[in-house]
Amino acid sequence: MKVIICKLRLNSLYSIRVPYTWQSALSYPILPPSAIIGIFANALQRYKNDRFPLEYLKMVEENTEWVGCKLDSPAVVKSYTTSAITKWETKIGDKSTNALGRQFIFGRNLKIAGIFSNDNFILEISPALKKVGITCGDSESLCSIEEIITEEVQKHEFNTEEEIEIEFPIPFNFEEIEILEGTGNLYLMHQKCDKGNLKHFPLKTYFYPLRIEDGIL
Helix, strand or coil: EEEEEEEEEEEEEEECCCCCCCCCECCCCCCCCHHHHHHHHHHHHHHHHCCHHHHHHHHHHHHHHEEEEEEECCCCEEEEEEECCCCCCCCCCCEEEEEEEEEEEEEEEEEEEEEEEEHHHHHHHHHHHHCEEEEEEECCCCEEEEEEEEEECCCCCCCCCCCCCCCCEEECCCCCCCCCCEEEEEEECCCCCCCCCCCCEEEEEEEECCCCCCCEC
């Protein structure tokens, strides 16, 4: 089994919007699993351009065993207030704009990784990522690939008492997982792009190991 690891060079300012934050428009510092799957599927579709985009999305999701993302350089989260026009015609004294909050991240590099059920899938994704433009989060948050490497990995089943160290986010269950050392943040994230029939709340809790010093991640 192999893992593909991609080092992303970010535009200095990027936004990965947190779902359901609406006008406050909060941003993740890293890509959620659904966004990583979206990057792979979008790159494949634009590179090959022989199938409908949703067919490539289905193909990637069916072959994905695991995806993850982590910061590969320091980053800073900043919030801004912008003004949006709500009415084009108004009377003197009426208000025609409202204030919208928006978070952005200032950073340089992210690392994304993916493990697929078929190692040959990596051979298809690698050239696609190198040849097409990709975005990090919102469509205006452009990024490029600085490096792509593949490594051999082995699947390991952990027992309930085993201690592990992590670098990437993991699904977090408050009743089954205990944090023994270090710090981090909890984020609600989409695991996949395809949300199914949405009978349940689609976001899952992930724990991301993270240290914050003087406002710098």
